[in-house]
Amino acid sequence: MTATYRTNSEDNFINKNKVINFTFNGKSYKGYEGDTLASALIANGVHLVGRSFKYHRPRGFLGVGVEEPNAMVQLHEGHKSEPNIIATEVELVEGLKAKSQNCWPSVKFDIGEINDLLKSFFPAGFYYKTFMWPKSFWMLIYEPFIRKAAGMGVAPTKPDPDRYEHNYEHCDVLVVGSGPSGLASALAAANNGAKVILAEDKAHFGGSLLTDNVTVGNKTGKEWAEETISHLKNLPNVIVKNRSQVFGYYDHNMTVMFERVSDHIENPSEYTPRQRLHYIRAGEVVVSTGSIERPLSFGNNDRPGIFLSSAANEYMKIYGTLVGKKPIIFTNNDTAYKTAIEFKKNNINPVILDTRDSSSGDLVKEAESLGLDIKFNYGVANVKGRLKISSATIGKLSSDKESFTELQEIDCDCICMSGGWTPTVHLSSQAGNKLKFDEKIDAFIPNTKRQKETAIGAANGSFTLSQSLAEGFQVGFDLSNSITSNNKKTPLPTSNEPSYEDHDKFWCMPLPQNQKPKRFIDFQNDVAVSDVELAVREGFRSIEHVKRYTTLGMAGDQGKTSNLNGLQHVSNIQKKIVPEVGHTTFRPPYTPVTIGTIVGREVGNHFQPSRKTPTHNWHVENNVVFTNAGLWLRPRYYPRGNETMQEAVNRESLNVRQNVGICDVTSLGKIDIKGPDASELLNRVYTNAWKKLPVGKARYGVMLREDGMVFDDGTTTRLSENHFHMTTTTAQAANVLSHLEFYLQVVWPELNVNVLSTTEEWSGAAIAGPKSRDLMKKIFPLVDFSTEKFPFMGVVETEVLGIHAKIYRISFSGELAYEVNVESNHGLYMWNKIIEVGKEFGIQPYGTEALATLRIEMGHVSGPELDGRAVPYDIGLQGMVSQKKDFIGKRSLQKEAFIQPDRQTLVGIIPIDKKTKIPEGSHLVENDKAALPNPKLGHVSSSCWSVEYNNPFSIAVLKDGKNKIGEKLFAVYPLKNISIPVEVVSSHYVDPNGERVRV
Amino acid sequence: MLEIKCPYCGKRSQNEFSYGGDANIKRPKLGDEVSTKDWDDFVYFRDNPRGKHSEFWHHVSGCRQWFKASRDTATHEIFKTARLDEDL
Known part of the structure; x- marks a missing residue:
């Protein structure tokens, strides 16, 4: 198809030597290099682009750039498909595919246009008025209907392949x-x-x-x-x-x-x-x-073929494209005469309608001297042509400009309007x-x-x-x-430059007699003059309320062409001056921005940084399944063959209970604490006493926030008189360091202590199980591993094969266990060595799932219990709280609620059938059939399959838990309609006296 | 995104910092008897002024120093930042 709406001029940005092929609604067209999708379509005589939002009225182009409210298309296909792209902003590239949106079955015949015929039933606020009652209709009928009607284009369903x-x-x-x-x-x-x-x-x-x-x-x-x-x-x-x-x-x-x-x-x-x-x-x-140029309001001023006058000029001068060959220039100011003159240069004689009496601006004089037909005191009353305008009803304005006299119809194929500039x-x-x-x-x-x-x-x-x-x-x-x-x-x-006369402050044409065509203000959201009038008549005064009631300026174009006309109309009706009415808020983004651009490279694995331990690749080679722990990738479990997760976790857990296992604990937070006041600092941040901890010994510590809630726990070791090595949970590592820095710098600057994160300096492996001592002896021959020399909570520094190692005898699994820390660059070597030597003892790696199983069985608390809502008593840590000294958060523990005799505390939970696993997060209730709201007595915080007893076991935080041991309750999970009869037991399910860690 | 002048490092983007609350709050001395009201005021109650506000900031992704800033909560204008031992 040859483009017939091109100028003969070469003075533009179009390269006529380079043809570009594209399709619109499946039909092939040709444009030139330098075209936009808009200019190329117009050059091909295509003006019908899409359908409007509410009434599904046929729409074409109004503007030439970001101001365009109408010409939105669906661009590309498949996973690259993008909805609501304004055609005026799309530069033409070979093979571009675009199609109309918000229409079915086609842009020329759209069923939804019935809304236009019924428009008197869809005034401003229609949705607010109609979807109010009955209440029960909301979910079933109204919401699905509104969702279906909402939006214009279609979002792609696959991930965006672009970068x-x-x-x-x-x-x-x-x-x-x-x-x-x-x-x-x-x-x-x-x-x-x-x-x-x-x-x-x-x-x-x-x-x-x-x-x-x-x-x-x-x-x-x-x-x-x-x-x-x-x-x-x-x-x-x-x-x-x-x-x-x-x-x-x-x-x-x-x-x-x-x-x-x-x-x-x-x-x-x-x-x-x-x-x-x-x-x-x-x-x-x-x-x-x-x-940005403002439109004028007149009957059916949204029909395809009606442009902003400056846009028509730009199409000619930049894109060598004619928006029509029988133009009407309709203006209330001088600037539209530029467009008229440009048409004349292209041998087209426009008719100029000017709402003013006269103007002696240079451009008007030039138009007169070119012999153009200028009708002062004239306006457009209405247009004909549904899919593309074919004629306009124009008329002389009465002296008060409230009506037309001498209406006449003239043929035209475009109207270029100018209502002044914003x-x-x-x-x-x-x-x-x-x-x-x-x-x-x-x-x-x-x-x-x-x-x-x-x-x-x-x-x-x-x-x-x-x-x-x-x-x-x-x-x-x-x-x-x-x-x-x-x-x-x-x-x-x-x-x-030419001189300009003032513009006419008149932009909203009167209706022609006995006709009520819509005079649009906001094209994209289908807001007409009558809608604004209705809103004001119904009592909306604030411009912000009028905006929301009518949706004026709320579309994707953010009212670039409509806001000012809208609020001028409100001020006209209210007989106020515009500054009293004020303006609506301008918010970013000025133009729509793709989500991809906002997200950038932070997608998929790059959504956040991944922290990997020195032994990461070993885990990968051994068929690990990772889990995210904060930014860290931690081994979750290592399935063998066709094992399910539960089977693998049971195997790994049982192997720790029976032989020996190894777990990567590098991600635990580590903080080096040095200085003459180091023990004083620990004494203040932990709930228990630290001053008398001997050198070479570790101690378990709990720290609170000032509100008394448990903040974190971990073991801290005294390496020398004034040097401590603190460990934190993986999740709170960064927060604990900030916490210590706050107290050292802000609250107690008199303390002479330095703190430094050393998490990444050490590679840590926990070696746990009854055979761990035998294994350790073989790896570290210089160390005496007897309980007398190296008791529970002891620490030893040693060297093997020239590698410095710190060995802590600490245990999270409840078994005899050691934690070996070596400098990170030796981490993989040490790990391999332990695996190699450990073969004869049946060593297996275990991940966070087995780690959880082992600690839950023992009743040790972790992240799910330290949820920021528990005071020490709630999770069985009251024994850790010193009565003798003050520390962060201590005063809060005296709060009335925290010292109630029936305060919640940690318990164990077993399903009565000994089969059904209890979902974490389940509520504990006395009667699962009770009327709602059913009083909640507590919640299940952690669940596992106990490998020791071969049945499910959970720990829970239960009101008056210490007096509820032996009682029968229900664990309910209403979201999944689950109710499990359970029995309350001690949270120390395995080895209640803690003998294994001390052997 | 605010631009905050760390008293040690100079101007940096807000994403290097974390907010640390009202800088007028003074922790009761360790070991002191504290009434429930005073303690609750310290732990829970904060002024929420529109306008000038003294606050702590922490240069977390930088020098890791805590410092004070005087900021307008309505306009986000930062009038001054100061080291902890300086006046705002």
């Missing part, structure tokens, strides 16, 4: 937007030695300089823009980024920008990210984001700038800034080129000079 990256940048001056003011300020700041980043959303730099017939210096605007950009690109202190949208402005001048790195490249290299997110911390931010203040407002209303331009502009942010040019309400350039050069110099003090000023070039 996204994050980048951090710092600069002195970030300039957002490369129009005349942005270019000027970047140039002035860069020439003055500042580190500058210039960001432009579009593919081409220059903004309005590319479309306006102006001169800067002795060059055209376009030439000056190109020259300035190439100058900036060559400066070492400047980063210039096109296809890059600064979409968020956060605290302390942190801005976030996304860059479309390879979306426009046909075959990007495998290593090129699709998009990149830049975090830019800027010394100063220049907001030169320009302005400064793009989003970033300034996000930065905390309190905006003010500028009566002259009928819009908000930045006023009182909170951060180092300066709006210039059109974003600041300065709509002329000379103002924009002057502000740009001045601000660029001032901001950079406050940083560099180079005093190097770039001279302001002369400029030439």
Whole structure:
């Protein structure tokens, strides 16, 4: 199909020598290099793109860039498919596939359009009014219906195959937007030695300089823009980024920008990210984001073929594309005449309707001299043509502009409208700038800034080129000079531009007599003039409430073209001035950003760092299944053959009880504590006494938070008088170190102690089981392992084969056990040595599941019991609490609730059938059939299959537990409809007197 | 993301720090008799001002020093940061 809507001009950014093939709704089209999906479709005469959200009305294009509310498409197919992409922002690449969304069976015939016929039944607030009652309908009928109606495109179901990256940048001056003011300020700041980043959303730099017939210096605007950009690109202190949208402005001048790195490249290299997110911390931010043209409201003003006038101009001048060949230019200001003149240059004679009496601006005079048909005091009342406009009903406005006289119908294939201009203040407002209303331009502009942010040019309400350039050069110099003090000023070039008359503050056309066509304000969310009127009539006063009731400005385009018209209409109805009505909040992101870009490389295994122990590869070679413990990868179990997890865990556990097992305990937190007050510090942070611990001995310790809850536990060893080695749980390692540092630095700075994490310096292996002593003797021949010389809780330092090792006789499994620590780089060697020597004793590695089984059987507490809600008594640690000394959290233990005689405490739980495993988290209740709310007596914290007794065993925290031993209760798990009759027993299920560890 | 000036390391991004609460809170002395009210005030009760707030921060992914900051809770402006032995 040949494109028939192209200009003959060569003065644009289209390369007619390079044809690009693409499909839209399955049909093949041709575009050119330099096209967007929008410009290529328009050039092919395709205007019907999608369906609107609520009424499923046929929609085409309104704009040419980020402001586009209508032309959203589903891009690509399969796992690369992306919904809700605005066609005006998609650069054409070979083979691009796009399709319409929110329509079925096709965009031309959409069943959902019945909503449009029924639109009088779908006014603002329809959902709020309709889905209120009966209450029981909500879950069954209303919610599924709303879910089905919600959204536009379809999300892909497979993971995103593309690659996204994050980048951090710092600069002195970030300039957002490369129009005349942005270019000027970047140039002035860069020439003055500042580190500058210039960001432009579009593919081409220059903004309005590319479309306006102006001169800067002795060059055209376009030439000056190109020259300035190439100058900036060559400066070492400047980063210039096109296809890059600064979409968020956060605290302390942190801005976030996304860059479309390879979306426009046909075959990007495998290593090129699709998009990149830049975090830019800027010394100063220049907001030169320009302005967006406002639509006019008239009957059926949403029909395909109705454009913003500036968009029509840009399609011609940038993309060599004609939005129509029989245009009506409909305006309340001078700027639309640019579009009219551009049509005329392409040998097309537009009809110009101007709501004003007259204008003597240069562009109007030029249009008159070109002989164009200008009708002052005219407006469009209605249009015809459902899928594409074919004619317009125009009329002369009465003197009060509340009605039309002399209506007539004229043929047209496009209407290019202009309702004035809205400064793009989003970033300034996000930065905390309190905006003010500028009566002259009928819009908000930045006023009182909170951060180092300066709006210039059109974003600041300065709509002329000379103002924009002057502000740009001045601000660029001032901001950079406050940083560099180079005093190097770039001279302001002369400029030439047409003069403009004021715009007409009239933008909402009256309805034609006896007709009530919708006059849309917000196209994407289908909010019409009548909806705003209804909201105000129903008593909504605050603009924020009107917004939410009507959904005005709440669509993906965030009301870029609609917000101001909406609040002007509210102020008109309420007979207030706009500043009294105020404006809604501008929130990031300014434009939609792909989730992939926000996530970056932090996906899958890279979601967080993985910490691996020195013996990691040995585990992998021995068929390990890992589990995540904090950031650590810890062996969970080592299945053999077809073993299930439970079978493997039972085997590993039993082998520890009967022979000897080895477990990687490297991930346990280790803190080196040194200094003359080290024992005093321990005495203050632990609940038990530490001062008299002999050198060479370890002690189990429990630490609390100030609120009395158990914070962490572990063993700490006195290596010398003033040197201790503390261990923490894997989970709390980092928090315990911060905790110690807080007390040492903030609370008790008089203590002379240093603390340092040594977790990664040591590779640890626990060797547990009745045969562990025999094994240890063989590995460390220099050590006397007799209980007399090396008792439980003893520590010995030794050397074997030139490797220094610390051996602690400590036990989590409840068996005779030792923990061997060697420097990390010797970890794998030592592990292999132990496995090799251990073969004759039947050694097997065991993972965290077996570790849990062993400790649960013994009634030892761990993470599930130390859940931050337990005081020592609750988990059987009251014996650890010293009555003689004060320590962190001690005063809280006197709280009334904590000393009740029926306070919860740790118990064991066995299912009466001795078969059913009790899910962790089950509640313990007296009667499982009791009416709700059934009083909860406690909860099951840890469960295992006891290898010692060959039946399930759990530990639980139970109210008045110490008096409930022997009682029968129910463990219930209502989410899964589980109820298990259980018996309460002691938490010390195996070896209740703790004899095994001392043999 | 805030930019916080560590008194030892200089300006760094917020993600290097962790927040440590109200810097006006003083822990009762160890071993002192403390009334239930005073203890509860120390453990649980915090002012939640809109505006200037003195607080502790910890340069966790840096020099691991605790320090004080004076920050506006509404605007996030940080007026000053100081070492523990300095006045804010």
